[in-house]
Amino acid sequence: MSYTQLKRVDLIFDTEATTKDILQTAWSKTNEQIVNELLESGLKGRGGAGFPTAMKWKFTSEQAEKERYVICNADEGEPGTFKDREILFKVPQKVFGGMAVCAKVIGATQGFVYLRGEYRFLLKELQKQLDDFHAILKALSINFNITIIMGSGAYICGEESALFESMEGKRGEPRNKPPYPTIAGFRSKPTVINNVETLVYAFMITKHGAKKFKDLGTADSRGSKVFSISGDTPKAGIYELELGMTVDQFVEEFGDGDTKAVQVGGASGFCVPRKKFKDTIIGFEGVPTGGSMMLFNSSRSMYNVLHNYLEFFEEESCGQCTPCRVGCQQLIKGIEAVKKGEKHAVYLDQLMKLSQTMKITAKCGLGQSVANSFSSIVDNFKEEMIY
Amino acid sequence: MAKNINIKIDGITVSVPEGTTILEAARQLNIQIPTLCYHEDLCIAGNCRVCVVELKGARTLPASCAMPVSEGMDVLTNTLKVRTARKHIIELLLSEHNAQCTTCYKNGKCELQDLASEYKISNGETFIDLVPSKNYQIDSYSPSIIKDDSKCIRCQRCVRTCEELQHVSALGVAYKGDKMKISTFFENPMFEVVCTNCGQCVNRCPTGALIERNYIDQVWDAIYDENTHVVVQTAPAVRVALGEDLGIETGEIVTGKMVTALKRLGFNSVLDTDFTADLTIIEEGNELLTRLKRALVDKDPSVRLPMATSCSPGWIKFIEHTYPEYLDNLSTCKSPQQMFGALAKTYYAQKRKIDPAKIISVSIMPCTAKKFEADRPEMRSSGYKDVDFVLTTRELAVMIKQAGLDFGKLPESDFDSIMGQSTGAAVIFGATGGVMEAALRTAYEVVTGREVPFDDLNITPVRGMDGVREAAVTISGTKPEWSFLEGATLKTVVAHGLVNAKKVMDSVRDGKADYHFIEIMACPGGCLGGGGQPVPTNKEIREKRAKAIYQEDAGKPIRKSHENPEIIGIYAEFLKEPLGHKSHELLHTHYKARQRY
Numbered sequence: 012m013s014y015t016q017l018k019r020v021d022l023i024f025d026t027e028a029t030t031k032d033i034l035q036t037a038w039s040k041t042n043e044q045i046v047n048e049l050l051e052s053g054l055k056g057r058g059g060a061g062f063p064t065a066m067k068w069k070f071t072s073e074q075a076e077k078e079r080y081v082i083c084n085a086d087e088g089e090p091g092t093f094k095d096r097e098i099l100f101k102v103p104q105k106v107f108g109g110m111a112v113c114a115k116v117i118g119a120t121q122g123f124v125y126l127r128g129e130y131r132f133l134l135k136e137l138q139k140q141l142d143d144f145h146a147i148l149k150a151l152s153i154n155f156n157i158t159i160i161m162g163s164g165a166y167i168c169g170e171e172s173a174l175f176e177s178m179e180g181k182r183g184e185p186r187n188k189p190p191y192p193t194i195a196g197f198r199s200k201p202t203v204i205n206n207v208e209t210l211v212y213a214f215m216i217t218k219h220g221a222k223k224f225k226d227l228g229t230a231d232s233r234g235s236k237v238f239s240i241s242g243d244t245p246k247a248g249i250y251e252l253e254l255g256m257t258v259d260q261f262v263e264e265f266g267d268g269d270t271k272a273v274q275v276g277g278a279s280g281f282c283v284p285r286k287k288f289k290d291t292i293i294g295f296e297g298v299p300t301g302g303s304m305m306l307f308n309s310s311r312s313m314y315n316v317l318h319n320y321l322e323f324f325e326e327e328s329c330g331q332c333t334p335c336r337v338g339c340q341q342l343i344k345g346i347e348a349v350k351k352g353e354k355h356a357v358y359l360d361q362l363m364k365l366s367q368t369m370k371i372t373a374k375c376g377l378g379q380s381v382a383n384s385f386s387s388i389v390d391n392f393k394e395e396m397i398y
Numbered sequence: 399m400a401k402n403i404n405i406k407i408d409g410i411t412v413s414v415p416e417g418t419t420i421l422e423a424a425r426q427l428n429i430q431i432p433t434l435c436y437h438e439d440l441c442i443a444g445n446c447r448v449c450v451v452e453l454k455g456a457r458t459l460p461a462s463c464a465m466p467v468s469e470g471m472d473v474l475t476n477t478l479k480v481r482t483a484r485k486h487i488i489e490l491l492l493s494e495h496n497a498q499c500t501t502c503y504k505n506g507k508c509e510l511q512d513l514a515s516e517y518k519i520s521n522g523e524t525f526i527d528l529v530p531s532k533n534y535q536i537d538s539y540s541p542s543i544i545k546d547d548s549k550c551i552r553c554q555r556c557v558r559t560c561e562e563l564q565h566v567s568a569l570g571v572a573y574k575g576d577k578m579k580i581s582t583f584f585e586n587p588m589f590e591v592v593c594t595n596c597g598q599c600v601n602r603c604p605t606g607a608l609i610e611r612n613y614i615d616q617v618w619d620a621i622y623d624e625n626t627h628v629v630v631q632t633a634p635a636v637r638v639a640l641g642e643d644l645g646i647e648t649g650e651i652v653t654g655k656m657v658t659a660l661k662r663l664g665f666n667s668v669l670d671t672d673f674t675a676d677l678t679i680i681e682e683g684n685e686l687l688t689r690l691k692r693a694l695v696d697k698d699p700s701v702r703l704p705m706a707t708s709c710s711p712g713w714i715k716f717i718e719h720t721y722p723e724y725l726d727n728l729s730t731c732k733s734p735q736q737m738f739g740a741l742a743k744t745y746y747a748q749k750r751k752i753d754p755a756k757i758i759s760v761s762i763m764p765c766t767a768k769k770f771e772a773d774r775p776e777m778r779s780s781g782y783k784d785v786d787f788v789l790t791t792r793e794l795a796v797m798i799k800q801a802g803l804d805f806g807k808l809p810e811s812d813f814d815s816i817m818g819q820s821t822g823a824a825v826i827f828g829a830t831g832g833v834m835e836a837a838l839r840t841a842y843e844v845v846t847g848r849e850v851p852f853d854d855l856n857i858t859p860v861r862g863m864d865g866v867r868e869a870a871v872t873i874s875g876t877k878p879e880w881s882f883l884e885g886a887t888l889k890t891v892v893a894h895g896l897v898n899a900k901k902v903m904d905s906v907r908d909g910k911a912d913y914h915f916i917e918i919m920a921c922p923g924g925c926l927g928g929g930g931q932p933v934p935t936n937k938e939i940r941e942k943r944a945k946a947i948y949q950e951d952a953g954k955p956i957r958k959s960h961e962n963p964e965i966i967g968i969y970a971e972f973l974k975e976p977l978g979h980k981s982h983e984l985l986h987t988h989y990k991a992r993q994r995y
Contacts, residue, residue, distance in 0.1 A: 165574065182571055187444040187464035330552065330571070330578025331445040337490035340576045341525045348526060365525070368486040371458045371479075372447045379458065 017264050018253040020227060020235035022215045023098060023105075023208065030104040031147050033218045034111060038151065040217070042072065042116045049213060051221035053233030058084060058169075058206035059276060059301030060376065064213055067203050070193035071117045074201040081113045081122040082178075082197060082204040086162050086169040088127060089277035090323060091303030094237040095207040097249045099126075099133055102211065103140040104147075107157055109210030111148065112217050113203050114155045122157040123197070125174050128164035166327035170375050171196070171204045173329065184329045185375035208237055208302070228254035232294030242274075242306035243267050257297075259288040261304070269308040272391070277303035278320040279380035282313070284391040313392035314350060318343065320384050328377060335378025338369040342385055346396055356397045359389055405471040420462035420473055421449055431475055432484065432513055434491075434604050435553035436463045438936040439922065440562060446553050447487050448513065451475045459483055485517050493525040495605065496534065496548035504606035507933065510551060511605075539587040541611055541773045542595035542766040550580055550607035556599035563922055564896040566716065568593035580607075583995055592719045592994055594896065596712035596920045597766030597790075597929015610766045610930060613787040614797055620758040620787070621664040628758045629746065630665040631738045631817075632656060634672055635764040635828030635925035636791045638946040642932040642939075643795035644805040649942030651950050654810020659798050660762075661811065667750075670813045671761065672820030674734040674741065675827045675836070677968070678709065679959035681985055682731045682833075683841040684976040686915055687880070695882050702726040704889075704906065704913040707833050709733045711771035712920025712929075714989065716896050721903050722991035727916075730986040734827065735761050735768055736777050739784030740984040741817065745972045749816055754780060760787045762794045764828070764928030767920065776987050790930025819964040822855075822950070822957030829947045830894035830924030831860035831867065834917040838871060838890070839958045845873055845880040855957055861948070863923060863941060865898035866891060868913075890915045895922040 037045065049065035056062045071079060083106060087095040099106060110122045124141075126134065141157055148155055160178055162168050168177045172186035175197045196202025205213070212234065216224050224234040232254040241247050244265045262270045273283050275291075275298040283291050283298060291297045293304075307316060321343040328335045345362045348354035366382035373379045389396055400415040407424050414423045419442075424431050435446035444464030451462045454472035459480065462473075474480065492514060499505050534548035552571075557580060560569045568591050572581035582591045600608045620628050637653040646652060660668040686705050692698040708714060708729045717724060732740070738761070743754035761768065765788075771777065772785040789797070798805055813819070823839055826832030835857040842850040850857060850871070859869035872887045873880075891913050893902045899918045905911040921927045923940035926947060956962060973980045 167574070184571075187442060187461070189466065324575075326575040326577075328575045328578075330574045330576070331443075331554070333445070333447050333487050333490050333551075336552065336576065336578060337494050337528070340528055341490065341493060344526045344528070354526075361525075364482070365486055365490075368483045372450050372483050372487065374444060374447065374461070 017256055017260060020251045020253055022224070022235060023211050023237055023251050024101055026102065028218060030108045030144065031151070033108055033214060034147065034151055034153070037112045037115065037217045038153070045112060045116055045217055046072075048216055048221045052216045052224040054209070054212050054216060054224065055233070055295065056206055057208035057212065057236060057301065059089070059279070059299060061295050061299055064205065064209055067193060067205070068113055068116050071201045071203045074194060076201055077118065078198075078200045079117050079119040080197045080200060080202045081110050081117065081119045082174070082202060083110055083122070083124040083207055083210055084169065084171065084174060084204050085124050085130070085207050086127045086174060087130070087207070088166040088169045089279060089301055089303050090320070091241055091274065091277045091305045092239045092301055094239045094249050094302045096130060096133065098207050098211060098237070099130070099137060103137055104144050105211045105214050106207055107141060107144040109205070109212075109214035110157060111153060111155050112214055113205065113210070117201070117203055120154050120156065122155065123178065124157060124159045125168070125178060126159055126161055128162040131161060134159065134161070165329075166323075167329045167377055170377060173375070174204065175202070184331050185377075187374070206301070229292070229294060229296065231296040236300075237302055238300075238304050239302045240265055240304045240306070243270065243308040243311070244306045254294045256293055257289060258283045258291045258293060261293060262288055262306070265304070266306055267308055270306050271309045271311070272307045272313065274303070274305040274307070274316070274384065276300035276383070277305070278323050278384055279377070281383050282387040282391065313388050313395045314346065317384065317388045317396075318346065321346070321381075324377070324381050332374040332378060334369040334373040335381070338365060338373070338378065339381060341365060342381070349396060359393065359396060363389060403467045403469050405467045405469070405473060407473045408475055414467055416467075418467050420451060420460070420465050420467060420471070423467055424462065424473070424475060429475055431462050432516070433463060434509055434513070434551065435555060437555050437558075437602055439602070440555060440558040443554050443558065446491070446551065448484055450480060450483050450487075452477050452480050485519070488513050488517050488519055489524050491551050492519060494528050494532075495551060496529050496546075502549065502606045503609045503612065508606060509604035537587045538611070539589040540593070540595065540770070541589075542769040543588055543593070543597060543600060544609050544611050545588055546607055546609075547579055549605045551605055552578060552580065553604060554580070555602040555604065556580060556608055559598045559602050562897065563598055564594065564596060564920070565900045566592055566594055566896060569599060594712040594715040594719075594920060595767035595770040596896070598921060600766060600929050601931065601933055601935050610790050610792070611769060612793050613789060614793050617760055617787050617789060617797070620760070625756060626758045627666045627752050627756050628664075628760060629667045629669055629742050630660055630760045630762060631669050631671040631674075631735065631742075632660070632762045633735065633764055633828065633925060634675060634825050634832075634947070635928060635931070635943070636762050636794070638828065638926060638943045638950070639764065639931045640791050640795060641805070643792060644798060646806060648939055649946045651946045652805075653950070654812070655805060655808040657813055658808045658811045659803055659805060662803055663797055663801050665760070667814045669738070669817045670820050671734045671738055672824035672827070673817045673962070673964060674737040675824035676821055676959035676962045676965050677737055677985070678731055678734050678833075679823060679836045679840050680965060680969075680976050681981055682707070682729050683837050683844065685729055685731060686837065687841060687844065688977065690883065690914065704916050705729055706916040706918060709827065709833055710918065710920045710925075711765070711767035713896065713899060713918045715767065715770070715992070716899060716920060717903070718990055718992040719994050720900070721907070724903065724906070725989045725991060728989055730988065732777075732985055732987045733771065735763060735788070736771065736784055736987070737985050738817065739772070739777065740779045741968075743780035743782050743784065744984060745968060746817055754782055757782075758786045759784065760789065761785050762789050762791065764791050764925045764931045765921075766790060766929040768930070779984050792930060792932060795932065816964055816967070819962055821959055821962045822952065822954035823959040825950045825954065826947055828925045829861070829944045830919050831862070831892045831917065832924060832947070834860045834869075834890055834892050834915065836959055837915070840960045842871065842873070843958065843960070845877065845883055846875050847877050848875065860890065860892050860917075863937065863944070865895060866893045866901055888915065889913045890917070892917045894919045894924050896920050
């Protein structure tokens with residue numbers, strides 16, 4: 012097998028143009044131009060769910076209510092994801108820039124960065140950078156202000172509606188949807204909420220135009236993406252790669268030669284076993300990811316991996332809806348019972364059905380996505396669950 | 399006008415206004431969708447997920463209670479996918495729930511039990527029992543409410559009730575994930591937090607997690623004890639709701655049957671809280687007029703106006719916690735229950751020549767806060783505990799069933815005497831606005847010598863179910879001793895549900911209102927919607943009970959408290975005069991400032 016390196020991209024971390032230049036470029040365009048470029052680029056949300064960014068902005072800009080907000084979701088909590096931390100550390104002004112462009116499009120004058128509680132160490136520098144950014148806005152006579160709000164350490168607050176609740180000073184619990192944030196988000200006003208990385212891409216697309224981004228990737232997964240690579244790999248770290256590779260290609264470059272599974276998309280993502288490496292594309296046509304890529308070699312027990320994920324979900328569920336709160340407890344207790352021989356192996360089938368119920372009945376994405384790792388690990392590593 | 403949306407549910411087309419939920423639309427078609435966290439009085443939570451339905455074209459099964467209809471929706475409520483999901487959810491709830499149903503106080507009255515039965519959940523299929531690993535706690539310190547976390551299904555009806563209807567927020571959600579629970583400030587017992595004991599959470603809890611502390615066995619013991627003389631009083635709102643728990647149509651008045659039942663249960667004397675409701679009107683009406691006189695004529699700066707009613711113990715505890723600086727605005731009158739208790743062991747004991755030490759005084763109340771009220775240290779002015787045991791309407795229904803009485807077929811009988819006679823003015827104490835109306839009927843007549851200028855004594859502006867209702871009565875043609883009130887307009891306001899009490903008190907505090915007299919009842923609808931009333935409760939049920947109350951009033955031969963012959967009698971031979979020495983000793987009380995946290 013020939014060794015070919017995956018294509019590196021440098022849209023996120025490049026610093027050749029200044030924030031001020033890009034802002035000036037953006038302000039030379041009409042809102043319609045900006046939205047059309049974004050639409051043309053095919054940019055989808057980088058937080059994991061993959062909603063077309065242009066549509067979010069457009070829907071929000073079309074609301075009758077004029078009080079609108081743009082929020083940067085920097086509550087990066089998915090296990091195995093650490094790329095937003097790097098982006099905020101290295102190019103914070105591009106994040107703020109993306110927010111400013113969004114604010115221009117939707118007509119907002121106030122933005123917020125909701126920063127993960129564990130990233131408090133970033134706050135001091137981030138605030139300094141933000142002050143500089145506000146100075147640039149002032150110089151350009153742009154009426155927009157950003158406030159940084161600290162999270163308090165709950166994973167669920169990365170879910171957009173729980174994030175709004177948290178920002179409003181309430182308990183971080185997901186809301187019923189509809190209404191969606193574009194209609195009623197923060198303070199029940201039209202709100203664009205984007206992931207850190209998405210905002211930087213939007214900013215860079217405004218600078219370069221759609222083509223540079225669109226030429227990368229596949230039909231369903233345009234552009235590039237920042238990956239957080241961890242686990243059994245000699246090259247752990249953060250990489251911006253073109254989308255469209257298969258897991259096989261990925262493992263070829265980042266594996267340690269003994270990779271038996273890759274968990275794509277963190278605890279709420281899918282586990283891809285070795286036999287499926289070749290046929291699985293990393294992207295919206297295959298397995299989507301918010302950036303987390305965890306590699307496991309043959310020394311790892313997939314039971315332990317799953318148990319670890321379930322412990323995480325059991326604790327991080329907000330607890331309000333039945334399928335998630337009790338379902339997570341049953342899944343973890345269930346695999347423990349099978350492992351100990353207290354329940355027969357066929358009990359796993361019942362748990363699989365339960366996880367499917369969770370997937371279709373849980374109130375928010377957290378509970379709905381527990382089934383992803385559960386079913387893909389149990390399905391592919393059943394013997395490890397039992398023996 | 400909202401525009402109409404056309405959708406299909408189980409193949410049936412229906413057109414409903416925009417904003418209607420799938421659940422509401424289905425109910426219009428008489429398609430039943432099970433619910434647990436949903437309650438008509440509360441905001442939508444959408445957290446139990448039992449009401450999920452299939453929506454063609456959607457990946458997930460939305461909760462029908464939380465999903466608004468949209469044009470062309472094709473909804474299926476009874477597919478294999480839906481049934482499997484619902485069954486899973488019920489099984490999950492049961493796995494977390496202490497399902498010792500046979501020994502549960504709510505056995506037979508539990509919504510989770512009903513669903514388990516409907517979906518035929520069998521033991522073999524259920525998931526691992528999580529209860530042993532949970533370290534659940536029972537909080538049984540309160541004299542009113544027992545909270546058993548092991549029965550809780552986290553639907554948050556209680557949390558929403560406490561916050562939305564009562565603005566108390568004694569109950570809230572604590573922790574997350576598997577440790578998520580309904581708790582109080584710093585997890586203190588209910589007895590030590592801002593809980594007003596109103597019991598509205600008890601009324602809405604679908605399981606046995608929140609129940610009233612019941613005193614059924616203690617009351618049976620007293621009845622069977624031959625050395626005691628057990629008197630029972632029944633609150634105005636009980637007679638319009640008791641039937642609901644005994645197979646009788648909502649809104650039917652069962653006063654006569656109730657009296658017969660109480661006699662057959664073995665109470666020595668079946669008396670009426672309505673008697674002391676009339677007495678309250680005399681004392682409170684005179685107190686109001688005295689305060690007005692001291693404020694207007696004597697210019698006494700120590701007089702506090704507006705004066706607020708003090709019949710509702712939930713409201714009393716609320717103001718003690720929330721507006722302690724306004725305690726002097728409360729009428730010093732005890733509630734009718736406590737006036738009755740104090741008189742039972744003094745006046746009644748003397749008249750009937752019974753040693754008060756041998757009297758056990760029981761009250762039947764629509765209320766859980768009354769249990770707390772009876773336990774207050776101030777409530778021993780007879781030298782004994784004035785009211786020994788308080789039973790809710792629900793507990794009385796249980797006793798009637800335990801005694802094997804076929805309630806529907808019982809003949810009617812009258813209250814015993816003395817302290818059994820009452821007027822229409824007393825009956826309406828059970829509805830929001832009733833105390834105000836009764837007080838105005840008497841006060842106006844005291845001042846002018848004429849009846850209130852309303853058609854057939856019905857002071858309709860203070861009636862109804864709006865949260866806050868203002869009414870003004872202009873006084874003219876006063877008697878000479880009340881001439882200082884000539885031409886004055888008496889401004890009154892009525893509020894029910896503590897969230898509305900807050901609105902009224904805030905406007906008083908902020909100087910935005912110049913009321914003279916405020917009536918506040920802690921519970922939605924007043925006592926008829928009390929925390930001790932039969933379950934379920936909703937607006938329609940409360941309106942039916944209210945209608946029954948006003949019907950009972952209209953049918954009474956005497957409808958003004960001061961014309962009650964027994965009231966005239968008690969002043970002549972025992973109390974001497976309103977606000978007199980004896981009254982102060984037995985019928986009036988004081989309050990205690992409490993902290994919010």
